[in-house]
Amino acid sequence: MNTFVHVTYEGAVDISSIQDPVQRESIIAQIQNFGQTPTRLERKPFPSRNITKTAKDAKADFSVLPLLEPLTPPFCVVGCPHVVHMRVAMDDKCKVGMMGQNDHSVGDMCLSKGQMVGVGKTCALIASAKKYYRFGGSNNGISVHVAIPSARNWEVNRVLTIHDDMHRSPVTAVKPSRDGLWLVTGCMDSTVRVWKYENSHMRLQATLCGHDGGKITCIDISTTFGTIVTGADDGTVLMWDLRTLSFLRELDHDTSTDMRAMPKSVESVSLNDKTGDVLILADSKVIIFDINGNLIAVMSPRDSFSAKDKPSCAISTDCPEWMEAGIVAITGHKDGAVILWGISRDKEELIMRHIIEPKVHECAITCLRIEGKRQDTLLCGDTGGKMSLCKTIQLDALNQKDLALILGEC
Numbered sequence: 259m260n261t262f263v264h265v266t267y268e269g270a271v272d273i274s275s276i277q278d279p280v281q282r283e284s285i286i287a288q289i290q291n292f293g294q295t296p297t298r299l300e301r302k303p304f305p306s307r308n309i310t311k312t313a314k315d316a317k318a319d320f321s322v323l324p325l326l327e328p329l330t331p332p333f334c335v336v337g338c339p340h341v342v343h344m345r346v347a348m349d350d351k352c353k354v355g356m357m358g359q360n361d362h363s364v365g366d367m368c369l370s371k372g373q374m375v376g377v378g379k380t381c382a383l384i385a386s387a388k389k390y391y392r393f394g395g396s397n398n399g400i401s402v403h404v405a406i407p408s409a410r411n412w413e414v415n416r417v418l419t420i421h422d423d424m425h426r427s428p429v430t431a432v433k434p435s436r437d438g439l440w441l442v443t444g445c446m447d448s449t450v451r452v453w454k455y456e457n458s459h460m461r462l463q464a465t466l467c468g469h470d471g472g473k474i475t476c477i478d479i480s481t482t483f484g485t486i487v488t489g490a491d492d493g494t495v496l497m498w499d500l501r502t503l504s505f506l507r508e509l510d511h512d513t514s515t516d517m518r519a520m521p522k523s524v525e526s527v528s529l530n531d532k533t534g535d536v537l538i539l540a541d542s543k544v545i546i547f548d549i550n551g552n553l554i555a556v557m558s559p560r561d562s563f564s565a566k567d568k569p570s571c572a573i574s575t576d577c578p579e580w581m582e583a584g585i586v587a588i589t590g591h592k593d594g595a596v597i598l599w600g601i602s603r604d605k606e607e608l609i610m611r612h613i614i615e616p617k618v619h620e621c622a623i624t625c626l627r628i629e630g631k632r633q634d635t636l637l638c639g640d641t642g643g644k645m646s647l648c649k650t651i652q653l654d655a656l657n658q659k660d661l662a663l664i665l666g667e668c
């Protein structure tokens with residue numbers, strides 16, 4: 259009940275009837291400091307809310323699009339926020355960081371001056387520094403290489419620094435923070451280590467122990483919420499506090515009722531940098547928890563997939579909670595499909611919103627990355643080394659026929 263101090267309402271207190279002088283003085287002081295709650299704010303009706311609309315008399319008013327852009331959820335059409343429609347803008351082949359790999363799987367991607375940059379599956383990009391980490395070698399450490407040519411480092415794949423013996427066993431997962439200052443590494447022996455990468459030096463901050471013998475398969479880090487999430491092949495998902503470098507909680511994502519079922523490896527973990535929600539892909543199901551470990555949504559049973567088209571990787575968007583029509587998760591599948599998901603918080607279910615067509619990938623998706631200030635660009639990579647860039651359509655770039663179809667869905 260959003261109420262004010264009771265003595266500030268008109269007629270609530272009769273000062274002359276209060277006999278206790280201390281109580282009288284205290285109430286008078288409280289009224290004088292707080293003031294009186296007004297009995298009436300306006301003497302005429304409030305003006306109606308000015309709602310900006312794109313469609314006017316079956317025509318589009320493109321002049322309002324800049325006003326609507328900040329209020330449009332990720333991957334939704336500006337001017338028609340309930341519509342999700344994406345098109346493949348370009349595709350390319352991944353060439354960076356492929357040396358020494360057994361296959362051509364894409365491990366990480368980013369955009370640089372409008373062009374896609376991808377690296378192999380044993381690599382992780384530091385986009386802000388135009389470099390990438392390479393891991394998985396016999397030195398139980400990592401090496402730093404040039405990812406994007408610059409005036410100082412023009413030779414792509416050139417080794418800049420080598421950091422040996424960062425773990426006691428081979429490194430199996432690596433995740434840098436968005437600003438590139440933090441690095442979290444996971445090991446074959448289930449340990450997780452947190453590093454600071456400054457001036458080409460790797461400084462150990464903490465060793466995190468909690469996974470019981472499972473190989474670390476995936477990591478994500480959010481400096482906004484000071485949180486690290488790690489997943490292992492024994493099915494455990496743990497959350498850690500980046501500020502105190504200590505254990506927070508385990509996320510119980512097992513929805514199976516069969517006690518004899520073997521633990522499923524965790525393929526992906528991803529943090530929403532606006533809400534702190536945690537996305538988990540395990541046992542071909544996507545599950546989302548809030549930052550406190552409470553279940554928010556799980557993939558509906560009607561959206562179950564066969565062995566050929568099961569999800570192979572997943573990523574969370576930075577969709578705020580108040581944007582109910584937004585896309586909260588994206589999944590890449592073994593058959594090359596890419597699907598965008600919304601959320602029904604009342605039913606605690608993920609809702610399939612859009613399948614990107616035409617399908618340009620014919621093999622399993624191994625990497626998904628979101629780009630763009632408004633999160634309207636999606637990068638996809640597969641096991642064959644193919645990369646694609648998909649963008650949300652813009653109303654002012656459509657012909658009249660397509661524009662009429664989109665406006666009809668709003």
